[in-house]
Amino acid sequence: MQNKKSQKSRRKYDVSFKQEVVNMIAAGRSVADIARSLGIGENIIYRWRRQALGSTNATLSEPVPPSQVSLSEHLALQKQLRELEMERDILKKALGIFSRSQ
Incomplete structure (x- = not known):
């Protein structure tokens, strides 16, 4: 005991x-x-x-x-991020093309 x-x-x-x-x-x-x-x-x-x-x-x-963010919000944010990254890459390429031609 x-x-x-x-x-x-x-x-x-x-x-x-x-x-x-x-x-x-x-x-x-x-x-x-x-x-x-x-x-x-x-x-x-x-x-x-x-x-x-x-x-x-x-x-x-x-x-x-x-x-935490809900799954649908998370997927929507991922989609928006991909679109913005694509736009950024296009603008970078355009800037490179226009800066070489001048």
Whole structure:
């Protein structure tokens, strides 16, 4: 039997603290960096993030909206990027042709 004094007590974190940590992840900070700076385990942070996204028993009050762009928006932006790159390349060629002829 173990003595109660030798057992580690679990730390309790309030909902606002958990939400703040999840917001740090959404802002782009890595889980490892957050865990080091706050002195808590990475697994706990991953669990809070999973709970905030609603994939398990949600203990956080509000799920954090994903900061990523939807797939359709992503595809539209890729298409626009390709078109702009093509226009840029055409203008570069035209500039080279006109600068040689003068």
